Amino acid sequence: MLGELYDAHAHRGDAADGTARLPYHDLWVEPAAGNALVTSVRDGSAAADAGIVARDTIIGVDGIPAAARAAASMPRCLSHPDPAATAFTLNIAVAGRRGQPRRITLRSAKGGKRAVFLPLKITPRLPDVESRLLQDGYGYIVIRSFSDQAVVDAFDAALLRFREAPGLIIDVRQNGGGDTAVARPIMGRFIAKEKPYARMRRRDGDHLSQLWTEIVDPRGPFTYTAPVVVITTRWSASMAEGFPMGMRGIGRASIVGTPMMRLGAGVFPLHLDRTGIQLQYSAEPVYDVHDRARSLLEPDVLVSPTDDALAAGIRTLDMKRKASS
Structure with missing residues (x-):
């Protein structure tokens, strides 16, 4: 039901490991020819450590095409396509699962295809x-x-x-x-x-x-x-x-x-x-x-x-x- 809202502010507070992470975990992506174009990478994240940069294109996550993972999270009650829903679900797809590492397949902005492994990363607690x-x-x-x-x-x-x-x-x-x-x-x-x-x-x-x-x-x-x-x-x-x-x-x-x-x-x-x-x-x-x-x-x-x-x-x-x- 919450997925019908495609709103990162609307979510469970008791979600378990293995469930979908909230979007915008460490990557911000936009739809691009059925794939996910990276437009921003969170500083200090596992994605940044792995060398993912803006203008890379994510093709797959954990061996599944990014578009297919996104489709599984699409709202079911839309009366017509909404680009905002498409973008939101792509961001869910690339965020992966709670408590689990990810394997990202991407096409580099500089050319060439590669796979990167994103381990779980605990960010050190810094002063507020x-x-x-x-x-x-x-x-x-x-x-x-x-x-x-x-x-x-x-x-x-x-x-x-x-x-x-x-x-x-x-x-x-x-x-x-x-x-x-x-x-x-x-x-x-x-x-x-x-x-x-x-x-x-x-x-x-x-x-x-x-x-x-x-x-x-x-x-x-x-x-x-x-x-x-x-x-x-x-x-x-x-x-x-x-x-x-x-x-x-x-x-x-x-x-x-x-x-x-x-x-x-x-x-x-x-x-x-x-x-x-x-x-x-x-x-x-x-x-x-x-x-x-x-x-x-x-x-x-x-x-x-x-x-x-x-x-x-x-x-x-x-x-x-x-x-x-």
């Missing part, structure tokens, strides 16, 4: 917040999660170090999301008065509720007023999409990077009392302050997945400083 001063004098803060209130304190401590910095880069490229209650106070450090940052609706049966507006309140011992850039990637997901959208909405940041994961709604949990299945579903579609769906969010400065987004962020800050001088 890290920061450093860049050579240009700009502050650089990485936020890897919005799931813990301690993130707010860690961000505040980093911002205090960079209080006099002429610009700030906030990096949410490896951030899988979290809670509005964590992201909103961080946004509050950049404004001196209350501002709207998003609009929302709630799903109610076969229709949507009226829009309401979400507000950010100013917060902290000081307001950081220098230019800000938020850098993103395909693996900036959920609240890590809402945060850059909100920072742009309050007029305090430019978004630099690739399009994000396109998870366009807040989620609610659901417990099926007869089976005990735990799941979540997209309950509250999110829009920017101009009523554009978050799922359609695009960066202000688009960066190729193979280019250096941090360098592009620094260039953007340089231009902002020059424009304001």
